[in-house]
Amino acid sequence: xxxxxxxxxxxxxxxxxxxxxxxxxxxxxxxxxxxxxxxxxxxxxxxxxxxxxxxxxxxxxxxxxxxxxxxxxxxxxxxxxxxxxxxxxxxxxxxxxxxxxxxxxxxxxxxxxxxxxxxxxxxxxxxxxxxxxxxxxxxxxxxxxxxxxxxxxxxxxxxxxxxxxxxxxxxxxxxxxxxxxxxxxxxxxxxxxxxxxxxxxxxxxxxxxxxxxxxxxxxxxxxxxxxxxxxxxxxxxxxxxxxxxxxxxxxxxxxxxxxxxxxxxxxxxxxxxxxxxxxxxxxxxxxxxxxxxxxxxxxxx
Numbered sequence: 001x002x003x004x005x006x007x008x009x010x011x012x013x014x015x016x017x018x019x020x021x022x023x024x025x026x027x028x029x030x031x032x033x034x035x036x037x038x039x040x041x042x043x044x045x046x047x048x049x050x051x052x053x054x055x056x057x058x059x060x061x062x063x064x065x066x067x068x069x070x071x072x073x074x075x076x077x078x079x080x081x082x083x084x085x086x087x088x089x090x091x092x093x094x095x096x097x098x099x100x101x102x103x104x105x106x107x108x109x110x111x112x113x114x115x116x117x118x119x120x121x122x123x124x125x126x127x128x129x130x131x132x133x134x135x136x137x138x139x140x141x142x143x144x145x146x147x148x149x150x151x152x153x154x155x156x157x158x159x160x161x162x163x164x165x166x167x168x169x170x171x172x173x174x175x176x177x178x179x180x181x182x183x184x185x186x187x188x189x190x191x192x193x194x195x196x197x198x199x200x201x202x203x204x205x206x207x208x209x210x211x212x213x214x215x216x217x218x219x220x221x222x223x224x225x226x227x228x229x230x231x232x233x234x235x236x237x238x239x240x241x242x243x244x245x246x247x248x249x250x251x252x253x254x255x256x257x258x259x260x261x262x263x264x265x266x267x268x269x270x271x272x273x274x275x276x277x278x279x280x281x282x283x284x285x286x287x288x289x290x291x292x293x294x295x296x297x298x299x300x301x
Contacts, residue, residue, distance in 0.1 A: 004272075005278070006228060006229070006232075006233035006271060006272040006277055006278055007028075007230075007233075008226055008227070008233050008237045008278055008279070009024070009026035009227045009281050009282075010224060010237070010280060010282050010283065010291045010294065011023045011026070011225040011226075011283040011284075011287050012224060012282075012286055012289075012290040013206070013223060013224070016056045016060050016206065017060045019060075019204065019206070020057060020060040020061050020064050020225065021064055022225070022283040023202060024064060024068075024200070024202065024227050026281055026283040027228070027229070027281075030069070031139055031141075031199035031229065032068050032141065032199070033068055033070070034069060034070075035070055035071055035139035036070075036074075036138045037071075037072065037073045037137075037139045037140075037141055038133060038134070038138075039058075039062065039074070039075045039076070039101070039141050039142075039143065040075075040077065040134070040165065041058055041077060041143055042143065042156075043083070043087065043092075044080055044086075044163075044164060044215075045079065045215050046079075046085075046089035046090045047215040047216060049145065049204070049206075050145035050147050050204070050207050050208060050213075051145075051147075051209075051214065051216060052086075052090065052145070053144075053145065054206075055090065055091070055092055055095060057143060057204045058092060058095070058096075058143070059095055059099065061143055062096070062099045062101050063099065066100075072102070073099070073100070073101045073102075074101060074103070074133075075096060075101050075103055075104065076104035076106060076133045076134065076165075077104075077106060077164055078107060078131065078165065078166070078167065078168065079107075080176070082107060083105045084105060087103070087105075104133050106164075106167070109131060111170070111171065113131065113132040113133075114130070114167055114170050115129060115130050115131075115132050116128075117130065117194075119191065119194060122188075123182065123184035123188045123191060124178065124188055124191065126173075128166055128175060128191070128192055129167055129170055129175070130165050130166060130192065130195055130196065131165050131166075131167075134162075134165045134196050135196055140196065140197070140198040140200075141198060141200045142162070142198045142201045142202075142231075143161075143202045143203070143204065144156070144160075144202075144204075145203070145205070145208075146203060146204070146205035146208040146222055146224075146238055146242065147208055147209035147217065148210060148213040148242065148248060148250070148251060149213050149214050150211075150212045150217070151214075152180060152186070153186060153189060153214075153261070154186060154251065155238070155251060156214045157235040157238040157239075158198070158201045158203065158231040158235050158238075159189055159190055159261050159262075159265060159270075162189075163176075165192070165196075166179075166192055186259070186260035186261045186264065187260055187261075187264040189261050190260075190261050190262075190265040190267075190270065191264065193231060193265065193270055194270065197270075199229060200227065201226075201227065201228055201234050202227045203225065203227070203234055205223075205225060205238070206223060206224070207219055207220070207221055207222060208220050208221075208241070208242060208245060210245050210246060210251075211247065211248045220245040220246070222241055224241060226241075230271040232262060232266060232271025232272050232273075233272040233277070233278045235261065235265075236256050236257065236262060236275065237278065237280060237294060239251060239256045239262075240294045240295075240297040240298040241294055243256075243297050244293060244294060244297055255301035256275070256301050257273070257274060258301075275298045275299045275301065276299075280294060
């Protein structure tokens with residue numbers, strides 16, 4: 001990625017339907033046309049937004065993907081506790097059925113459909129596994145929230161969202177126990193992102209957790225949507241938004257590109273390596289003041 005510019009679109013809004021459509025439009029690309037699209041939401045738990053993806057955001061995103069000419073749309077997730085229970089508690093199953101979105105519950109995958117990776121230099125003790133639908137997706141669209149993470153992740157944006165593509169436990173091994181018990185947790189989060197690449201990431205930042213999280217926490221109104229095809233760039237901008245709101249020391253004190261999730265992702269070549277490689281684009285004139293403010297924080301680090 002070194003030397004390339006990664007576009008991140010910013011929309012200043014309190015309207016989720018507008019936020020989804022305007023942020024994607026501002027990227028000036030259509031990665032979903034004539035593709036089989038898989039949506040990865042933030043359904044780790046059923047906690048209310050920003051603890052999990054807002055149903056209105058999910059509906060707006062699915063509608064926009066269809067409008068942009070997708071061949072098919074599905075949704076894939078592994079939650080904690082059971083994925084089916086989380087989806088039922090969030091009442092998303094009838095919504096997805098109405099939108100003709102197929103649900104791929106990763107809890108139901110066969111053992112062979114958890115693909116094993118043992119990359120050189122990994123901080124995982126014996127590698128990790130990723131759901132085959134993610135690996136084989138023709139077009140992956142990920143949608144995340146804007147929040148801090150009190151259990152070692154520091155923040156949970158697009159990189160951390162993808163912990164849900166790794167099993168909680170498989171073949172007798174507790175992957176999530178290793179992750180959350182490791183001093184290398186933040187590096188391990190980046191590492192699971194290496195075998196796949198989303199075509200699009202949409203971040204709903206209408207509200208944020210600026211402390212605690214990821215299920216519950218101290219809230220702040222951010223009034224922003226972001227979109228990008230670069231996980232590192234959108235996470236860097238997301239951290240800048242958290243800094244603008246006034247967050248905890250783990251967010252406020254380190255420089256953005258010194259955060260371990262970001263730094264390890266850069267080492268792995270997953271996205272922008274500095275603020276100078278991020279092109280933060282407001283969707284319209286009304287969004288320009290916020291974009292300029294966030295851009296200055298991003299450049300300062």
